[in-house]
Amino acid sequence: MKILFIHQNFPGQYKHLAPTLAAQGHQCVALTLRVKEPTTWKGVRVIPYGIQRKQGQGVHPWVQDFDTKVIRAEACHVAACALRDRGFTPDIIVGHHGWGETMFLRDVWPTARIGLYCELYHLSGADHTGFDPEFQSKTGEAEKLRIRLKNLNNLVHFDVADMGISPTQFQASTFPDEWRQKISVIHDGIDTDHLIRNPAAQLTLPDGSTLTREDEVITFVNRNLEPYRGYHIFMRALPRLLKERPNAKVLIVGGDEVSYGARPPKTKGQSWKQIFIDEVRGRIPTPSWDRVHFLGRIPYDQFVSLLQVSRVHVYLTYPFVLSWSLFEAMSAQAAIVASSTAPVVEAIRHDETGRLVDFFDGDALVSEVCDLLDDADARERLGIAAREYVRGNYDLQTVCLPRQLDWIQRLHDTTPGRVHD
Structure with missing residues (x-):
């Protein structure tokens, strides 16, 4: 042909x-x-x-x-x-x-x-x-x-x-x-042979510190940090999340531009990323804020390592195009908390392949994340089921x-x- x-x-x-x-x-x-x-x-x-x-x-x-x-x-x-x-x-x-x-x-x-x-x-x-x-x-x-x-x-x-x-x-x-x-x-x-669980995974942060699976790592990934992907919901949940998890490291991946939806108001002259940082920063003490790491856009090998060290991965989206990153996180056997929006519900079944919360309910998001951080058996069960689901339905x-x-x-x-x- x-x-x-x-x-x-x-x-x-x-x-x-x-x-x-x-x-x-x-x-x-x-x-x-x-x-x-x-x-x-x-x-x-x-x-x-x-x-x-x-x-x-x-x-x-x-x-x-x-x-x-x-x-x-x-x-x-x-x-x-x-x-x-x-x-x-x-x-x-x-x-x-x-x-x-x-x-x-x-x-x-x-x-x-x-x-x-x-x-x-x-x-x-x-x-x-x-x-x-x-x-x-x-x-x-x-x-x-x-x-x-x-x-x-x-x-x-x-x-x-x-x-x-x-x-x-x-x-x-x-x-x-x-x-x-x-x-x-x-x-x-999804290349499930490459995106696997790796007990020896490590991720070096820009400040030189290194994270492993022994650390309490919460991850959030977008192509660009914007409302269409629930960035505002996640940021507004941070003050309570950081307070309740004093040892957690929060890793946020995504650029400063706009992939979908409206651009930020011109009157503010800022990116969506900065707008919501400014909104919540005053409610987060500096020692807690130091545990939040904005990584920007990272090379793919680092992205894979990030998923492999993640203890809980958060994915939020409007009813819209589904991100590859959700399936990649599932393939890496991550424990996932996601919004109960279409098409997410095609992949995440509540308490089977992950946990689902209402997109707008930041308190429910924090509660589910904290519950999983405290329950290693649940994380293991959900991670195994998530990987099995991706391998059975989305394997490349x-x-x-x-x-x-x-x-x-x-x-x-x-x-x-x-x-x-």
């Missing part, structure tokens, strides 16, 4: 699938913004494309998001045409359409089968954009109109996709029924990658423009 991958940050979700297909002898090519010069990565020919057009001035704010995606789609279309004109005709195209790049590829290769990574369809109900009353849009009733337009990119792709793939049932369920029937739920996969080599390869074959065998049964 000739397979074209489209991802603005390739390999992205295809870091295992693409090289596996290349190793099987398929001709794999990727178009991406990530590189500046053509290169080869694990058997995949990687070709850059560049964005020339700037976002238009005076664009209505409700369609700025779509304007950006059309600009990227145009740039990708130009690169695709050049690739076609050099004689490359893919049998299948596999892409993440979230940034718009795949929008016009049906026009370039009408007979190619196109499979899209369906991350999320934006919904405006109380369980979605209305989930957190503290951070409601100031546009009032107009917010649902803005959200509807935010789906323009999704809607344009309805007629582009032959099949879709989504990592969780929750994420797939957000899509309209007419597209949902095209989507297979297959997770990206034995579950997810074989299903992804089957999905690729089914995509190849389908008729372009029709759903494959």
Whole structure:
């Protein structure tokens, strides 16, 4: 097969699938913004494309998001045409359409089968954009109109996709029924052979101190520290948590930017991280605050060590895209306290694979964390069950990658423009 991958940050979700297909002898090519010069990565020919057009001035704010995606789609279309004109005709195209790049590829290769990574369809109900009353849009009733337009990119792709793939049932369920029937739920996969419990694990902190499994370590991980991932809830729980656990070390991983949701108020001129530090710092004595370590973004090997020394791992999220870090923590056999929000409840069953608390209930969060810190047997039981669950349902080599390869074959065998049964 000739397979074209489209991802603005390739390999992205295809870091295992693409090289596996290349190793099987398929001709794999990727178009991406990530590189500046053509290169080869694990058997995949990687070709850059560049964005020339700037976002238009005076664009209505409700369609700025779509304007950006059309600009990227145009740039990708130009690169695709050049690739076609050099004689490359893919049998299948596999892409993440979230940034718009795949929008016009049906026009370039009408007979190619196109499979899209369906991350999320934006919904405006109380369980979605209305989930957190503290951070409601100031546009009032107009917010649902803005959200509807935010789906323009999704809607344009309805007629582009032959099949879709989504990592969780929750994420797939957000899509309209007419597209949902095209989507297979297959997770990206967790390397459970690498993410294991390690009794000898150590983590060296920036201050030079070293933590092991003998230390009382509480971990909290986000890509960026922001409300969508419950950072504000966790921070507001810290004063009581630090008071009740005088020996605990709290390790917080995440950047200062915004991955999801609104940016911090411009009037404050600060990151979400700093806003909530400032909110709680006055209620935390300095000796206690010295036990809180903001690690920023850390290399992956350090991230694995962090999970391995964690005594209790906290994961909070709005009803949204599920973080890989939750499954990685489960694979490392961590004892987890998580928010009872979709899609978390797909993976965490209360007192079976972890503990669940209401997203907004900081006191319940502290109570569950403290209970687990005091109960080594419960931590052991939950950690073992969590790892078994991930290995049985999300293991890269034995579950997810074989299903992804089957999905690729089914995509190849389908008729372009029709759903494959």
